[in-house]
Amino acid sequence: MRAHEAGTLHAEAGARRPAWLKPPADANALVTRLWPRHVTKSEDGMLFVAGVSVADLAAEFGTPAYVVDEDDFRQRARAFKRAFDGCDVYYAGKAFLSLQTVRWIAEEGLSLDVCTGGELAVALRAGFDPARIGFHGNNKSVAELVRAVEVGVGRIVIDSLTEIDRLAQVSAERGVRQRVLLRVTAGVEAHTHEYIATAHEDQKFGLSLADGRAEEGMRSIARHDSLELVGLHSHIGSQIFDTAGFEVACRRVLALFARGLEAGLPLVEIDLGGGFGIAYTTQDDPASPATLAAEMRQIVEHECRAQGIEIPHLSVEPGRAIAGPSTFTLYEVGTVKTVSLDAGARRIYVSVDGGMSDNIRGALYGAHFSCTLASRRSTVPPVLARVVGKHCESGDIVVMDEFLPGDVQPGDLVAVPATGAYCRSLATTYNHVARPPVVAVRQGEARVVVRRETEDDLLRLDVG
Numbered sequence: 001m002r003a004h005e006a007g008t009l010h011a012e013a014g015a016r017r018p019a020w021l022k023p024p025a026d027a028n029a030l031v032t033r034l035w036p037r038h039v040t041k042s043e044d045g046m047l048f049v050a051g052v053s054v055a056d057l058a059a060e061f062g063t064p065a066y067v068v069d070e071d072d073f074r075q076r077a078r079a080f081k082r083a084f085d086g087c088d089v090y091y092a093g094k095a096f097l098s099l100q101t102v103r104w105i106a107e108e109g110l111s112l113d114v115c116t117g118g119e120l121a122v123a124l125r126a127g128f129d130p131a132r133i134g135f136h137g138n139n140k141s142v143a144e145l146v147r148a149v150e151v152g153v154g155r156i157v158i159d160s161l162t163e164i165d166r167l168a169q170v171s172a173e174r175g176v177r178q179r180v181l182l183r184v185t186a187g188v189e190a191h192t193h194e195y196i197a198t199a200h201e202d203q204k205f206g207l208s209l210a211d212g213r214a215e216e217g218m219r220s221i222a223r224h225d226s227l228e229l230v231g232l233h234s235h236i237g238s239q240i241f242d243t244a245g246f247e248v249a250c251r252r253v254l255a256l257f258a259r260g261l262e263a264g265l266p267l268v269e270i271d272l273g274g275g276f277g278i279a280y281t282t283q284d285d286p287a288s289p290a291t292l293a294a295e296m297r298q299i300v301e302h303e304c305r306a307q308g309i310e311i312p313h314l315s316v317e318p319g320r321a322i323a324g325p326s327t328f329t330l331y332e333v334g335t336v337k338t339v340s341l342d343a344g345a346r347r348i349y350v351s352v353d354g355g356m357s358d359n360i361r362g363a364l365y366g367a368h369f370s371c372t373l374a375s376r377r378s379t380v381p382p383v384l385a386r387v388v389g390k391h392c393e394s395g396d397i398v399v400m401d402e403f404l405p406g407d408v409q410p411g412d413l414v415a416v417p418a419t420g421a422y423c424r425s426l427a428t429t430y431n432h433v434a435r436p437p438v439v440a441v442r443q444g445e446a447r448v449v450v451r452r453e454t455e456d457d458l459l460r461l462d463v464g
Contacts (some may be wrong), residue, residue, distance in 0.1 A: 002011075002443065004033045007317075009409050011292045011355045013269050014425075017384055017401050018107055018368075018401055019279070019285040020249070020282070021281075021282075021401050021402070021403070023382050023403050024382060024403055025375070027378065027381070027382035027403060027404065027405045028045050028372075028373070028377050028378065028405075029040065030372060031282050031370070032097060033046070033418070034279050034280070034281070034370050034418060035280070035325075035328065035417045035428040036049065036068075036069030036285075036326050036327070036328070036417075036419040037052075037071075037072050037075070038050040038069045038071060038072055038318075038441075039069060039328070039417075041142055041372075041406070043377070044373070044376065044377050045271065045373065045375070045376045045377025045378065046375060046376065047372065047374035047375070047415055048337045049067055049328075049441045050069055050070075050071065050112075050441040050442055050443060050444060051229045051441075051443070051444035052095055052441050052445075052446050053415050054067070054330050054374045054375060054415060055375055055413065057330060057439060057446060058330060058332065058375075058413055058439070059444070061437055061439050061446070061452075061462060062166035062437075063330050063331055063332040063333045063353055063413070063436075063447065064187065064329055064330060064332075064352070064353055064354035064358055065329070065330050065436050065437050065438075065439050065452075066100045066251065066327050066328075066329055066419060066420070066423065066436055066437070066438045066450075067327060067328055067329070067423055067439050067441060068246055068326055068327045068332055068420065068438060068440045068441065068449070069327070069437065069441060069442075070104070070326075070440045070441065070442040071172075071442055071443070072162065072325065072326040073104060073322060073323065073326035073327075073420070074104055074107075074108055074324060075100070076321065076322040076325065077091065077104065077105060077108040077110055077302060078108050078316050079288075079289045079290070080110070080288075080289045080293075080316075080321070080322065081108060081109050081110055082289075083103065083288075083289035083290045083292065083293035083294075084293045084314070085171070086251075087194070087293075087313070087314040087315060087316065088111055088269075088271075088313070088315040088316075089111065089113045089315075089316055089317075089318065090110065090112060090113040090134050090271075090315060090316070090317045091105045091110045091112050091113065091317075091318065091319060091322060092113045092233065092274050092317045092319025092320075093112055093113055093114050093115075093119050093122070093123070093317065093319070094113075094114075094115055094119065094319060094422075094425060095319030095320050095323040095324065095420070095421040095422060095425065096319075096323040096327075096421060096423075096424055096425055097114075097119055097122050097421070097447055098424070098438065098450050099122065099125060099126045099449075100440065100449040101323070101437055101449075102123050102126035102128050103126055103128075104126070105128075106126075106127075106128055106129070107134075111132040111133065111154075112128055112132060112133050112134070113133075113134045113135075113136060113317050113319075114133060114135055114136070115135070115136040115137040116137060116144070117140075117141070117143065117144040117147060117184055120133070120135065120144070120147065120148060120151075120153070122406055130151045130152040130153050130154065131152055131153075131154040132154055133153045133154055133155075134153075134154065134156075134157060134181075134317075135148045135153050135155070135156045135157065136157045137157075137159065138159045138182075138204050139159075139160075139162065140156075140163060140166075140167075142166060142170065143231065145163075145166060145167050145170045146170055146174075148430075149163070149170055149171050149176050149178055149201065150174060153361050154179065155179045155180060155181055155230070156178060156179070156180050156181075156183050157182075157271075157352065158180050158181065158183065158184050158217065158221065159183050159205060159206060160207065161207070161216065161217055161220060161340070163223070163228070163429065164217065164220045164221055164405075166221075167180070167222075167227065167285065167359055168221075168224035168226050168227050169208065169226075171224075171226035171227060172224075172225070172226035176226065177225070177226055177227070177228050177316055178226060178227055178228065179228050179230050180221060180227050180228065180229055180230065180232045181204040181229075181230065181232060181233040181235065181271060182207065182214065182217050182218060182221065182229060182231075183205060183207065183216070183232075183233040183234070183235070184206050184207055184208075184209055184214040184217075184232055184233065184234055184253055185203075185205065185206035185207060185208045185209060185210075185234075185254045186209055186211060186234050186236065186248070186249035186253055187208070187210050187252065188236045188245050188248050188249045188252075190373065191450060196244060201399050205235070205371075206233075206234075206235075209252050209253070209256060211370060214232075214256055215256060218256070218260050218263075218265060218348075219263075219391070224266055225230070227262075227388070228266070229265055229266070229463055230267065230268055230269050231257075231268060231269030231270055231271060231275065231312065231313070231315075232253050232256060232257055232260075232267065232269075232270055232271070232369060233270075233423055234250075234253045234270075234271070234272055234273055234275025235272075235274065235275065235317070236273065236275060237275050238274075238275040238277075239275065239277045239278070239320070240275045240276060240277050241277040241284070241285065241287065242301060243287075243288070243292065245293040245354050246272055246295075246296055246299060247299045247303075250270075250272060250296075250299050250300060250303050251303050251306075251424050253270060253272075253354065254270065254300075254303045254304060254392055255307060255308070255399065256308050256381075257270060257309065257312065258307040258308070258309050258430075259307060266330045267312065268312055268313055269312055269313040269314075269315060270300070270313075270314060270315070271314075271315035271316070271317065272296060272300075272314065272315070272316055273316065273317050274317035274318045274319055274320070274321070275320075276292060276317060276318055276321040277321075278320055278321055278324040278325050278421070279321075279325070279367055279417045279418065280367065280369055280370065280417075281368050281369070281370050282370070286321070286343070287333050289318075289321070296314070296316070297314070300312075300314055303446070307368075310318050311451060312343055319421060320421035320422070323420040323421045324418050324419075324420045324421035324422075325417075325418055325420065326417055326420045327418075327419050327421075327423075327438075328401070328415045328416060328417045328418070329339055329354065329359060329398075329415065329416045329419040329421025329423065329436070330374065330413060330414075331352035331353055331354050331387075331398075331413065331414050331415070331416070332352065332353050332413055332414075333350055333351070333408060333409065333410050333411060333412040333413070333414055334351045334352065334353055334390065334410055334413065335351045335410060336348055336349070336350055336351070336408055336409060336410065337349040337351075342387055345384075346383070346384070347383075347384045347385065347386060347387070348383055348384070348385045348404070348406070348408065349385075349388055350385050350386070350388070350391070350404065350408055351388050351389070351390060352387060352388070352389060352398065352414060353390060354390070354433075354436060355389010355390050355391045355396045355398060355400070355433075356389050356391050356395070356397075356398075356428075356430065357391060357392060357427060357428050357430045357433045357435065358423060358424070358427050358436050359387070359398050359416070359419060359423045359427075360428065361421075361426070362395075362397050362398065362399075362400060362425070363393070363395045363397065364426070365395065366427065368399075368400055368401070368420075369398065369399045369400075369402075369416050369417070370399065370402055370416070370417060371387055371398075371399045371402050371404070371414050371415060371416045371417075372404075372414070372415055372417075373408060373412060373413075373414060374412075374413040374414055375412055375413035375417040376412065378405030378406075378407055378408075380405045380406040380407040382403035382404060382405055382406065383401075383403065383404065383405075383406040383407075384401065385399075385401075385402055385403065385404040386400060386401065386402075387399035387402065387404075387414060387416070388397065390431075390433070391431050391433070392431060398416060399416060410443075421429055421430040424436075424450070426437060429453070429458055432455035434452060434454060434455070435452070435453045435456065435457060436452060437450055437451050437452040438450035455459050
């Protein structure tokens with residue numbers, strides 16, 4: 001598609017706002033469920049987080065910046081730990097991982113899930129207990145498996161038949177009997193985007209229940225003295241708002257679990273993954289950890305009764321649900337343009353000093369976000385706006401559709417909530433734009449937990 005054609009399609013798509021998007025009664029107000037719990041707005045429209053204004057944050061740390069409400073992050077971790085009492089709660093590090101967040105997770109009593117050698121390295125550097133680490137990944141290298149076994153990772157989730165022999169050899173050579181789970185594909189179509197649905201048949205993760213490879217995998221693991229199969233793992237996708245999909249997956253996985261017990265396998269655990277949804281826009285209404293825990297426990301108990309087996313130990317893996325709502329991204333407006341759409345409609349394009357390099361989720365799989373004017377109050381009526389970045393792409397869109405005051409201008413600060421999960425993890429240096437810092441705020445104090453990249457950072461790998 002040529003550039004001018006792509007631009008035409010974007011304009012046509014933007015001529016009509018989504019049916020769920022309504023002009024707010026007060027463009028200065030916050031929809032509280034979209035924001036960290038310690039974020040407020042003053043009467044003059046200034047956004048505060050844990051007692052610190054975004055104007056002060058911008059002055060000290062610059063923009064764009066990811067701003068984390070540390071106590072919100074911790075409280076969300078604590079809520080999952082409390083709701084799933086007696087179960088193992090693994091924080092899914094892929095959502096967002098840094099030395100500080102690893103330490104927060106450790107202090108709140110959660111375990112940690114990693115899926116690459118790099119994520120494992122962060123956990124180890126932060127001093128996290130390897131015995132509380134689970135290691136995922138569909139293509140773990142021999143070097144990654146060697147390190148995981150040697151440092152004493154508590155469990156490795158096997159994802160393929162090839163990995164069984166690979167890990168068995170690595171473990172045997174080191175005299176270790178490695179605890180493992182087998183990831184199975186339950187054939188569940190989660191109601192989410194194709195790229196973040198992970199339990200249907202035609203995708204890369206796990207071994208299929210339907211075609212018998214999952215059962216073959218169990219038998220294969222059992223033949224290796226250096227591997228101890230302790231359970232089964234299932235993950236149906238991400239940004240999921242109800243437990244119906246978990247019910248179907250649990251029924252199918254526990255049927256395999258029961259056959260494994262009949263075969264004499266020492267299975268004691270079922271991990272139902274994570275993927276719990278959060279509120280990105282006003283149309284999203286996520287369940288609380290307490291509700292999720294109650295419903296998932298009920299599902300497991302019911303299906304175990306149906307299979308005639310004892311209830312296994314349950315594990316879950318929230319990541320987005322902890323990191324996502326705890327963070328917002330703070331931008332400064334650079335330019336504002338008004339464009340004419342069809343039927344006399346208009347839209348303003350608000351260009352900010354970041355974009356798809358710090359939040360690629362919109363470009364990657366059409367994710368929607370909200371935003372607010374964060375540095376002042378406006379009495380001008382709201383207008384339909386699109387917040388875009390500074391990159392040389394027509395798809396560089398941070399917020400596809402939102403209402404902002406009609407007098408948004410250069411120098412204003414705009415904040416985008418719910419950016420704590422996958423935004424920094426997926427950040428790039430496209431167009432050689434340095435990645436933003438991560439700033440944690442707690443009880444009136446702000447500090448950098450991941451520093452802003454510099455020009456020297458951008459050039460340090462260039463050998464020209």
